[in-house]
Amino acid sequence: MVKIVDVMNVMDKIAPRKLAEQWDNPGLLVGSPDNAVRRILVALDATDRVVDKAVDFGADLIVTHHPMIFKPLKHIRTDLPEGAKIQKLIKHDISVFAAHTNLDSAVGGVNDILAEIIGLTEIRPLLSTPDDTPTLGRIGYLKEETDIDKFSKFVKEKLKADYIRIIKGDNRKIKKVALCGGSGAEFISRADFLGADAYITGDVRYHDGEHAQALGIHIIDAGHFATEYPVVKALASIMRNEIALKDIEIIEDTEGRDVFTVV
Ligand SMILES: [Zn+2]
Known part of the structure; x- marks a missing residue:
């Protein structure tokens, strides 16, 4: 059985944590290294849409570029977007891992x-x-x-x-x-x-x-989005090669869109 910690070790080969900038917050942000993993969703951000996609896919882990938790949390209020998202992730036993500036530099x-x-x-x-x-x-x-x-x-x-x-x-x-x-x-x-x-x-x-x-x-x-979005597909593909284990399924988010609309 593959555990989150095994994926974390693979991620440290792909994007060594020591390459992260001082101010950054990469790594396992939600969940436990002991949790089992069968399905992984790779995305740029753990947005509500991505979290819903992970739930539909039955993902145990979301790997993103941008850390979902960046500034220290003062509360986990489930009536507000961030708290509700964390609640949903925990309820569905979905962990979240980020490789941010370490993946930029890697x-x-x-x-x-x-x-x-x-x-x-x-x-x-x-x-x-x-x-x-x-x-x-x-x-x-x-x-x-x-x-x-x-x-x-x-x-x-x-x-x-x-x-x-x-x-x-x-x-x-x-x-x-x-x-x-x-x-x-x-x-x-x-x-x-x-x-x-x-x-x-x-x-x-x-x-x-x-x-x-x-x-x-x-x-x-x-644009911030267009210059980074290509990494999602590339990272999923590198992870598939590195985590060459039968029972693991890795998909990438293909529906990411820029937050800006230009008129
Ligand atoms: Zn970015």
């Missing part, structure tokens, strides 16, 4: 998948540590030089994004590209420092854009 994680989709070569981490531990973001080269108009359309298509926002820098062509899935505006200066012509991320704010224009680097804000 080899084959969020940022490597994004770099692969964009077709970068000579991929290196955007941020480096003295001991060569993989960290957040990636930087690499496009096979052919392009311009911001063509490149932004290409990124939108590749990520199947509903929308993207562009901050045009100076009139440079694009060959060297940096990226950070999710919310990576804080690394605009780093991307520029390493000579990136364009930087792909999400959650870019007005003043981040002004800063980028002053530096001359192009920014493609492809």
